[in-house]
Amino acid sequence: xxxxxxxxxxxxxxxxxxxxxxxxxxxxxxxxxxxxxxxxxxxxxxxxxxxxxxxxxxxxxxxxxxxxxxxxxxxxxxxxxxxxxxxxxxxxxxxxxxxxxxxxxxxxxxxxxxxxxxxxxxxxxxxxxxxxxxxxxxxxxxxxxxxxxxxxxxxxxxxxxxxxxxxxxxxxxxxxxxxxxxxxxxxxxxxxxxxxxxxxxxxxxxxxxxxxxxxxxxxxxxxxxxxxxxxxxxxxxxxxxxxxxxxxxxxxxxxxxxxxxxxxxxxxxxxxxxxxxxxxxxxxxxxxxxxxxxxxxxxxxxxxxxxxxxxxxxxxxxxxxxxxxxxxxxxxxxxxxxxxxxxxxxxxxxxxxxxxxxxxxxxxxxxxxxxxxxxxxxxxxxxxxxxxxxxxxxxxxxxxxxxxxxx
Amino acid sequence: xxxxxxxxxxxxxxxxxxxxxxxxxxxxxxxxxxxxxxxxxxxxxxxxxxxxxxxxxxxxxxxxxxxxxxxxxxxxxxxxxxxxxxxxxxxxxxxxxxxxxxxxxxxxxxxxxxxxxxxxxxxxxxxxxxxxxxxxxxxxxxxxxxxxxxxxxxxxxxxxxxxxxxxxxxxxxxxxxxxxxxxxxxxxxxxxxxxxxxxxxxxxxxxxxxxxxxxxxxxxxxxxxxxxxxxxxxxxxxxxxxxxxxxxxxxxxxxxxxxxxxxxxxxxxxxxxxxxxxxxxxxxxxxxxxxxxxxxxxxxxxxxxxxxxxxxxxxxxxxxxxxxxxxxxxxxxxxxxxxxxxxxxxxxxxxxxxxxxxxxxxxxxxxxxxxxxxxxxxxxxxxxxxxxxxxxxxxxxxxxxxxxxxx
Numbered sequence: 001x002x003x004x005x006x007x008x009x010x011x012x013x014x015x016x017x018x019x020x021x022x023x024x025x026x027x028x029x030x031x032x033x034x035x036x037x038x039x040x041x042x043x044x045x046x047x048x049x050x051x052x053x054x055x056x057x058x059x060x061x062x063x064x065x066x067x068x069x070x071x072x073x074x075x076x077x078x079x080x081x082x083x084x085x086x087x088x089x090x091x092x093x094x095x096x097x098x099x100x101x102x103x104x105x106x107x108x109x110x111x112x113x114x115x116x117x118x119x120x121x122x123x124x125x126x127x128x129x130x131x132x133x134x135x136x137x138x139x140x141x142x143x144x145x146x147x148x149x150x151x152x153x154x155x156x157x158x159x160x161x162x163x164x165x166x167x168x169x170x171x172x173x174x175x176x177x178x179x180x181x182x183x184x185x186x187x188x189x190x191x192x193x194x195x196x197x198x199x200x201x202x203x204x205x206x207x208x209x210x211x212x213x214x215x216x217x218x219x220x221x222x223x224x225x226x227x228x229x230x231x232x233x234x235x236x237x238x239x240x241x242x243x244x245x246x247x248x249x250x251x252x253x254x255x256x257x258x259x260x261x262x263x264x265x266x267x268x269x270x271x272x273x274x275x276x277x278x279x280x281x282x283x284x285x286x287x288x289x290x291x292x293x294x295x296x297x298x299x300x301x302x303x304x305x306x307x308x309x310x311x312x313x314x315x316x317x318x319x320x321x322x323x324x325x326x327x328x329x330x331x332x333x334x335x336x337x338x339x340x341x342x343x344x345x346x347x348x349x350x351x352x353x354x355x356x357x358x359x360x361x362x363x364x365x366x367x368x369x370x371x372x373x374x375x376x377x378x379x380x381x382x383x384x385x386x387x388x389x390x391x392x393x394x395x396x397x398x399x400x401x402x403x404x405x406x407x
Numbered sequence: 408x409x410x411x412x413x414x415x416x417x418x419x420x421x422x423x424x425x426x427x428x429x430x431x432x433x434x435x436x437x438x439x440x441x442x443x444x445x446x447x448x449x450x451x452x453x454x455x456x457x458x459x460x461x462x463x464x465x466x467x468x469x470x471x472x473x474x475x476x477x478x479x480x481x482x483x484x485x486x487x488x489x490x491x492x493x494x495x496x497x498x499x500x501x502x503x504x505x506x507x508x509x510x511x512x513x514x515x516x517x518x519x520x521x522x523x524x525x526x527x528x529x530x531x532x533x534x535x536x537x538x539x540x541x542x543x544x545x546x547x548x549x550x551x552x553x554x555x556x557x558x559x560x561x562x563x564x565x566x567x568x569x570x571x572x573x574x575x576x577x578x579x580x581x582x583x584x585x586x587x588x589x590x591x592x593x594x595x596x597x598x599x600x601x602x603x604x605x606x607x608x609x610x611x612x613x614x615x616x617x618x619x620x621x622x623x624x625x626x627x628x629x630x631x632x633x634x635x636x637x638x639x640x641x642x643x644x645x646x647x648x649x650x651x652x653x654x655x656x657x658x659x660x661x662x663x664x665x666x667x668x669x670x671x672x673x674x675x676x677x678x679x680x681x682x683x684x685x686x687x688x689x690x691x692x693x694x695x696x697x698x699x700x701x702x703x704x705x706x707x708x709x710x711x712x713x714x715x716x717x718x719x720x721x722x723x724x725x726x727x728x729x730x731x732x733x734x735x736x737x738x739x740x741x742x743x744x745x746x747x748x749x750x751x752x753x754x755x756x757x758x759x760x761x762x763x764x765x766x767x768x769x770x771x772x773x774x775x776x777x778x779x780x781x782x783x784x785x786x787x788x789x790x791x792x793x794x795x796x797x798x799x800x801x802x803x804x805x806x807x808x809x810x811x812x813x814x
Contacts, residue, residue, distance in 0.1 A: 149771055159771055207638045219737070223635060230739025231614045234771045241733045242767050244651035254767065323733070326648045330626070330734055332637025360649050360661065364556055364566055364641045 011036055013399035015044045016072075019054055020097070020394060024069030045070060051407045052076050072097050077140040077406055078132075079393075080125055081386030083191065083378075084146050086111060086162070086215050089121060092382035093128050096140070098198065098390060102128050103382070111147075114169045122178050140406050141182040142175055143389035145191035145381050147216070152233045155185045161240075161252055162216065182398065184389050188212065188381060189236055190227050192374075193220030195384030196337050200376040207333045209236075210374075213320065214340035217259045223331070239263070241323055258323050262316040264295035264342055270312045271298035280308035299345035313345050314352040321356025328361045328369065339374035418443055420806035422451045423479075426461055427504070427801060431476030452477060458814045459483050479504050484547040484813055485539075486800075487532055488793030490598065490785075491553050493518060493569070493622050496528060499789035500535050503547070505605070505797060509535050510789070518554075521576045529585050547813050548589040549582055550796035552598035552788050554623070559640045562592045568647075568659055569623065589805065591796050595619065595788060596643055597634050599781075600627030602791030603744050607783040614740045616643075617781075620727065621747035624666045630738070646670070648730055665730050669723040671702035671749055677719045678705035687715035706752035720752050721759040728763025735768045735776065746781035 011034075018033060019025055025033070030041045048054035053076050057069045074097035083090045087109070093102040104124065111117045121144075129139065148160030155172025157163075175183040193210035196202040202210070202222065210220040219236040221228040229235055239259035246256030260266060271293040275283035282301040287293055301309035324336060336357070342349065354371050361369075374380055393402040421441060426432055432440075437448045455461035460483050464476045481504035490497045494516070500509040511531065518524045528551075536546065555567030562579025564570075582590040600617035603609040609617070609629065617627040626643040628635040636642055646666035653663030667673060678700040682690035689708040694700055708716035731743060743764070749756065761778050768776075781787055800809040 221738070223630065228630060228738075230772075231741040231776075232739055232771050232774065234769065235737065235739040237736050237739070237769055237772065238733075240769055241736050242729070244729070252769070322649070322651070326645075326730070326733055327737055329644050329648050330642065330737070331628070331635075332639055332642040332644070334638040362641065362644055362647055362659070364639050365637075365644065367639065369638075 010396055010399065011040055012044045012047070013394065013396040015041060016048060016053070016399065017394055019048075019070050020072045020390075023071035024057060025071075026067045026069055028067060030070075051403065053403070053407060074099055078134060078138055079140050079386050079389050080128065080142045081191075081382040081384070081389070082121060082125065082142065082144045083188065083381030083385055084111060084117070084121065084144070085188070085378075085381075086147055088378075089124065090378060090382050091121075091124055091128055092379075092386060093132055093134075094386040094390075096390065098383065098386055100383075102132055103379075104128055112163060112165060114163075114166045118169075118171070118174060122175070125179070136179055136181075139179055139181050140402065141184070141389035141393045142179060143184050143186070143191065143385035143387070143392075144171070144175070145186055145188045145385045146171070147188045149234045149237060150185050150187045152184075152186055152190075152229055155183065158233070182389065182393055182402075184385075184392055186227075186385070186388060187218070187233075189218040189220035190229065191220075191384030191388055192339055192380040193222045193337075193384065194227055194387055195376055195380030195382070196339075196374060197222055197225075198387045199383050200337070200374060200380055201372050202335055202337055205334050207331070208335040208337060209324070209327065209331070209333050210337045210339065210380075211238075211320070211324070212340035213263060213338065213342040215264050217263050217320070217340075219327075221331070223333075238323065238327070243319055243323070258320065262319045267295040267298050267312055267316055267342065268293050270315075271295070271301070271309065274308040274312070280306050282306040283309060295342060296344070299342070299349070302348050303346055310348055313349045316342070317349040317352030318356045321353040322360060324353065325357045325360035328357055328365050332365050334368070335370040335372065337372055337374050339377060339380060343373050343377070417803050417806065418447055419451050419454070420801065420803040422448060423455060423460070423806065424801055426455075426477050427479045427797075430478040431464060432478075433474045433476055435474060437477075458810065460810070460814065481506055485541060485545055486547050486793050486796050487535065487549045488598075488789040488791070488796070489528060489532065489549065489551045490595065490788030490792055491518060491524070491528065491551070492595070492788075493554055495785075496531065497785060497789050498528075498531055498535055499786075499793060500539055500541075501793040501797075503797065505790065505793055507790075509539055510786075511535055519570060519572060521570075521573045525576075525578070525581060529582070532586070543586055543588075546586055546588050547809065548591070548796035548800045549586060550591050550593070550598065550792035550794070550799075551578070551582070552593055552595045552792045553578070554595045556641045556644060557592050557594045559591075559593055559597075559636055562590065565640070589796065589800055589809075591792075591799055593634075593792070593795060594625070594640075596625040596627035597636065598627075598791030598795055599746055599787040600629045600744075600791065601634055601794050602783060602787030602789070603746075603781060604629055604632075605794045606790050607744070607781060607787055608779050609742055609744055612741050614738070615742040615744060616731070616734065616738070616740050617744045617746065617787075618645075618727070618731070619747035620670060620745065620749040622671050624670050624727070624747075626734075628738070645730065645734070650726055650730070665727065669726045674702040674705050674719055674723055674749065675700050677722075678702070678708070678716065681715040681719070687713050689713040690716060702749060703751070706749070706756070709755050710753055717755055720756045723749070724756040724759030725763045728760040729767060731760065732764045732767035735764055735772050739772045741775065742777040742779065744779055744781050746784060746787060750780050750784070 055073045074095035081092050089106045092100045149158045151158045157166040160166045171185045202208045217239040219238045221236050240257040243256045250257035250260040274280040275287040278284045298309045302313045462480045481502035496513045556565045558565045564573040567573045578592045609615045624646040626645045628643045647664040650663045657664035657667040681687040682694040685691045693704045705716045709720045
């Protein structure tokens with residue numbers, strides 16, 4: 001017989017999270033939604049108000065206490081969401097209602113070396129706190145997204161294919177020691193997926209795939225309302241799915257991996273080819289001017305109507321779409337959200353992705369399937385990282401500790 | 408902000424299901440596991456005992472009441488699990504602890520016509536009750552698995568590719584009216600996956616893919632301890648995933664679908680080819696004797712060392728493995744369980760599947776991945792169907808009604 005998990009979240013964590021995620025709500029709403037007694041709700045709400053964690057709005061209609069809308073006092077505390085790309089760092093300071101208070105961005109030459117990179121990130125987190133006139137003790141938690149597979153429970157990188165020096169680097173521990181608060185580490189696409197579900201185009205969507213197409217390709221799976229990580233935490237690692245018939249060697253050691261055939265470096269390489277042969281006048285002139293071609297150049301040339309660039313973007317989109325078609329048949333999501341640098345290439349790319357998915361999936365799996373670009377784009381990373389740590393510190397097992405320590 | 412689901416299962420349903428799935432348990436165990444007070448546990452347990460739903464064993468050590476092991480009285484009620492294949496029907500009568508009391512199997516010429524087929528199934532369910540000297544009113548529920556996509560919430564078939572006449576046929580309603588008890592309908596691979604998780608090789612496995620390879624190919628996804636159905640209930644529908652480079656037309660209208668290239672009919676066809684050319688002596692003699700070749704013949708010839716048959720089985724396994732490799736990278740399961748007729752072909756087939764998966768998946772996704780044949784084989788269907796309805800009738804929303812109606 002299968003084991004069942006018994007979980008009885010404490011009334012206080014349950015009531016607080018209800019106000020946090022769906023407030024403003026009245027005491028009556030909370031009684032209806034939770035099934036707790038009026039006195040339990042009343043008691044817990046009074047405690048939250050007393051601690052300055054929840055505030056009561058004056059009701060417009062001057063009604064009694066029971067109907068006054070309650071919401072979380074955002075300013076009662078702060079969390080940081082940080083997001084590291086291969087050449088970019090974003091950090092956002094959030095309050096408890098996930099309003100962004102300060103956002104900073106940095107370009108990085110290299111993130112190959114973990115010590116240098118993490119010292120830089122920690123310095124910038126300290127700076128953002130200083131700028132907001134906050135102390136370390138005002139920080140309730142930190143969420144971080146990194147561009148490699150992460151052992152989520154341990155908070156350490158696991159066999160990063162692009163950044164081998166980071167393997168088993170004790171990330172979580174490092175940040176926890178420095179900032180003396182709970183820290184969560186996840187991979188980039190998982191936090192981006194969470195960001196889209198919390199504040200992006202996938203709000204109110206229970207099952208979706210977030211696809212990031214940039215220097216690499218990865219997917220975040222959001223199933224039944226939460227991030228699905230798989231047995232070893234590497235679910236969604238689709239960059240190294242094989243495209244049958246392709247033989248180009250990938251840095252992972254296999255041939256014809258999706259990432260190697262379709263991601264930004266492949267697009268740039270194909271762009272360089274048609275620039276060198278001068279088949280594409282637009283790309284040839286960019287090459288002459290800058291001495292190189294990047295994927296963004298190819299995307300821009302496509303937007304300007306260059307046929308060769310259009311062909312390159314379409315080919316990439318079509319091949320990604322053919323892989324997605326298989327995954328759509330397999331997981332039957334409501335929505336696919338595409339983010340990452342290549343997603344900025346616009347409808348030429350998206351059209352090719354769509355066509356390939358719809359042409360190769362079953363009717364039932366695509367009848368209501370939505371395929372969109374991310375609207376949050378790079379912000380999905382920091383919002384997701386911030387949301388990740390907020391969910392954790394207010395989760396039933398940590399709720400009491402969080403409140404006691406910080407208020 | 409994302410909505411959170413508030414669910415407060417009633418103490419009685421929670422306590423009963425704990426005893427049902429993990430018993431024998433003592434009252435003390437239950438207090439520890441649930442966090443309910445001793446008096447709540449004691450009260451609920453006494454009620455269950457009074458109603459004859461739970462029984463108390465005399466403790467070996469003559470200890471007090473608190474430590475006496477409690478378990479569900481299996482014989483307090485009955486459910487039926489039925490499983491329909493394209494040419495086969497299995498029905499099992501279970502008691503409340505999912506012990507099989509009677510099992511019957513029928514070969515069917517055709518299941519094309521829903522009315523005839525369902526009248527037959529209902530007649531056979533009635534017969535199994537008669538044989539056990541039970542009345543309709545002794546039946547607490549019926550679970551059924553069918554070989555096509557099912558709208559699980561509505562209990563109706565949805566666009567069956569092989570059995571178009573069944574589209575929207577009101578299955579659930581039909582059985583509920585006839586037997587006056589709760590009925591659940593699901594597709595074959597979902598109930599087989601559930602069966603494997605409850606009583607098969609995937610017990611204690613949280614994340615696995617159940618793959619059925621027979622006349623068709625389908626997968627059941629078991630994620631985080633439960634069947635994952637996807638947005639429209641068609642998750643796992645992998646039979647029509649494209650194999651790039653293959654052009655054979657499939658009955659779904661697309662080309663090169665996994666099912667058309669690798670399932671039993673394709674194996675039989677390839678076997679016929681090498682029988683007709685007499686390349687395979689074994690298959691040629693079977694053709695001469697029986698006037699036809701079925702997939703089982705090819706599997707048997709492979710087991711007897713026929714090189715051409717071995718090649719056919721390996722090719723099928725390898726192609727299935729290549730698709731599974733993509734899905735393993737994507738969902739990172741603990742285990743793959745292979746069932747269905749072709750699975751009986753043994754290690755030649757399984758070896759090819761394994762090799763293809765391991766060769767084309769990421770290290771982290773396969774390091775602890777187990778790839779097994781089902782041990783329950785066809786029984787997984789009826790066990791899963793029985794388990795499905797037991798879980799439903801004892802679920803918190805239905806628990807009270809189930810008890811009141813039946814005891």
